Amino acid sequence: MSNQPIVKLVDVNKSYGNVYALEDINLDFYPGEIVSLVGDNGAGKSTLTKIISGTEAPDTNGKIMVDNQVVNNWSSAKARARGIETVYQNRALSEQQSIYDNVFLGREITNRFGIINRKKEIEETESLMRKIGYTSKVWTPLSSVNKLSGGERQGVAISRAILFDSRLVILDEPTTAMALTEAAEVLEFVRNLKKSGKSVIFISHNPWDAHAVADRFVILERGKIVFDGPKGSMSADDFIALLHKFAKKDIKS
Amino acid sequence: MSKVKKGYVIPERFRPVLGAFMFFVLMMVIFIAAAPEVFLTVGIYTAIFLSLPLFAIMGLSLVFVTAAGEIDLAFPSIIPLAGLAFAWTLQQTNFNFALAALFCIAVGLACGLLNGYLVTKLGLSSLITTLGMNFALIGLTNVLNNGEVRTFSELNDSAVRSILVGSFGPIPAQMFWLAGIALVLGMLFHRHKFGLHVRVAGDNPEAGRAMGVNIERTKILCFVLVGVCAAIVGILGIYLNSTYFSTMGEGYLLPTLAAVFVGGTPVTGGKGTIGGLVIGAATVVFIQTGVVATGLDGYWTSLGFGVVIVLSLLGHRKFSGRLTR
Numbered sequence: 001m002s003n004q005p006i007v008k009l010v011d012v013n014k015s016y017g018n019v020y021a022l023e024d025i026n027l028d029f030y031p032g033e034i035v036s037l038v039g040d041n042g043a044g045k046s047t048l049t050k051i052i053s054g055t056e057a058p059d060t061n062g063k064i065m066v067d068n069q070v071v072n073n074w075s076s077a078k079a080r081a082r083g084i085e086t087v088y089q090n091r092a093l094s095e096q097q098s099i100y101d102n103v104f105l106g107r108e109i110t111n112r113f114g115i116i117n118r119k120k121e122i123e124e125t126e127s128l129m130r131k132i133g134y135t136s137k138v139w140t141p142l143s144s145v146n147k148l149s150g151g152e153r154q155g156v157a158i159s160r161a162i163l164f165d166s167r168l169v170i171l172d173e174p175t176t177a178m179a180l181t182e183a184a185e186v187l188e189f190v191r192n193l194k195k196s197g198k199s200v201i202f203i204s205h206n207p208w209d210a211h212a213v214a215d216r217f218v219i220l221e222r223g224k225i226v227f228d229g230p231k232g233s234m235s236a237d238d239f240i241a242l243l244h245k246f247a248k249k250d251i252k253s
Numbered sequence: 254m255s256k257v258k259k260g261y262v263i264p265e266r267f268r269p270v271l272g273a274f275m276f277f278v279l280m281m282v283i284f285i286a287a288a289p290e291v292f293l294t295v296g297i298y299t300a301i302f303l304s305l306p307l308f309a310i311m312g313l314s315l316v317f318v319t320a321a322g323e324i325d326l327a328f329p330s331i332i333p334l335a336g337l338a339f340a341w342t343l344q345q346t347n348f349n350f351a352l353a354a355l356f357c358i359a360v361g362l363a364c365g366l367l368n369g370y371l372v373t374k375l376g377l378s379s380l381i382t383t384l385g386m387n388f389a390l391i392g393l394t395n396v397l398n399n400g401e402v403r404t405f406s407e408l409n410d411s412a413v414r415s416i417l418v419g420s421f422g423p424i425p426a427q428m429f430w431l432a433g434i435a436l437v438l439g440m441l442f443h444r445h446k447f448g449l450h451v452r453v454a455g456d457n458p459e460a461g462r463a464m465g466v467n468i469e470r471t472k473i474l475c476f477v478l479v480g481v482c483a484a485i486v487g488i489l490g491i492y493l494n495s496t497y498f499s500t501m502g503e504g505y506l507l508p509t510l511a512a513v514f515v516g517g518t519p520v521t522g523g524k525g526t527i528g529g530l531v532i533g534a535a536t537v538v539f540i541q542t543g544v545v546a547t548g549l550d551g552y553w554t555s556l557g558f559g560v561v562i563v564l565s566l567l568g569h570r571k572f573s574g575r576l577t578r
Contacts, residue, residue, distance in 0.1 A: 077465070092463065093460050095456060095457060097449065097523075101449055105460070108446040108449065110446055113445075114446050115445050116445065142264070
């Protein structure tokens with residue numbers, strides 16, 4: 001893990017009216033690591049990712065730094081230009097279009113008249129599907145997305161992130177409501193994402209999934225970071241016990 | 254995960270157009286069997302090819318709107334309004350075709366822009382908005398035209414007329430215009446990134462927005478395309494009859510929409526087929542002639558029409574899975 005963080009959040013706050021969704025968040029994301037971001041509903045996970053991906057602005061006192069430079073007027077377009085890609089849970093794909101159309105959506109390879117270079121897009125999609133560990137022999141890049149399983153769909157969405165030279169990929173609940181084998185498939189995609197040199201923020205409700213892929217855990221409770229540390233030798237059971245500890249504290253208070 | 258199917262499977266993207274084609278062939282076989290003396294002569298085809306391009310050009314633009322998840326019911330009134338702009342300019346400028354065509358297309362374009370703006374920027378339902386616009390625009394046409402029928406016998410021998418609606422042997426020139434426009438719009442819809450964005454707009458606009466596609470602009474351009482095609486149909490219609498009358502858009506609404514759906518473009522958006530539309534338009538136009546030619550009373554036309562539409566939708570569903578639902 002190299003020394004300079006890709007994204008650094010310094011004293012980031014976000015309030016809606018007089019409710020704090022995030023309070024004094026200080027967090028670094030380094031190259032080549034998978035960070036599992038966990039916490040209960042309303043803990044601030046999605047607000048935090050929206051701030052990193054530029055779809056929501058933090059309150060004015062905090063700072064977002066990319067490559068150790070403070071960024072101003074952070075936006076989703078800027079985030080993408082700086083290599084931060086977000087894969088959303090439901091809104092990622094156009095179901096009736098082909099896999100390759102989805103992969104290249106918004107960044108089509110075209111000639112100067114705007115006609116899509118299908119051959120090239122299909123070839124690149126094929127190699128991409130191999131790279132990410134797409135094992136299915138049934139689907140080709142021409143298959144439409146509505147034929148795919150939930151896990152395979154995530155694979156398509158994730159492979160876009162690889163294609164467009166992103167450095168930090170934010171995955172918002174990629175295994176929610178998935179069967180075990182499907183979720184396992186997605187976790188494999190995530191590991192391959194890391195192998196291809198990307199950093200990942202993995203947001204999940206599922207402690208087992210979060211534990212399985214993580215290099216580091218960040219636990220959010222009520223808008224605050226209550227734990228930020230490496231996985232090290234922590235077992236899944238230890239991790240779940242840790243989660244329970246914070247959850248119980250929360251209930252008592 | 255299902256097993257790999259053995260043997261040749263028709264690629265999914267060709268199924269709607271193939272389905273529409275098989276249905277068309279079936280219908281023609283029935284017509285030919287029922288009235289060979291009519292359907293085995295060239296004359297009937299020449300007659301049909303006079304009007305087919307007008308329906309088909311209109312329908313081509315509707316494939317875009319439908320695939321984008323919207324609907325446009327205003328075009329039957331854009332035709333006479335843009336046509337009026339054309340006829341009026343011809344009269345004012347002593348038959349300056351270029352100027353008249355330019356003004357006509359500008360009017361069509363403006364109508365499309367207005368529809369697109371109302372639907373996307375103000376978030377109104379396209380069904381109701383364009384229904385309202387259909388009334389408003391024909392009303393405006395009538396107010397401006399004041400019941401006048403504008404006859405242009407001067408057009409009869411003009412060079413422009415023979416280029417637009419003259420004939421090459423038994424084939425009316427407008428068939429070639431249709432072929433050209435269908436080719437361009439087919440490339441635009443199936444091969445150009447704009448076409449992809451149109452389909453995404455009708456399927457999952459959020460996915461498009463997340464990837465930086467301007468969904469609103471895409472939809473507005475679809476409505477603009479309808480306006481421009483309506484203007485073209487207006488010009489062709491005026492040249493075909495050498496006359497302008499403000500009712501020239503009547504009779505387009507239902508057959509054109511039927512052509513879109515019979516052609517295999519699902520009403521639910523996200524998909525569409527340009528080739529299918531051309532076949533669908535042919536199906537629709539042939540029914541009108543065919544029912545009468547087979548010796549049935551003209552009253553049977555609508556019944557035949559309805560039966561064909563419903564049957565073709567059933568056929569598409571059988572053939573293309575859930576596509577047409």
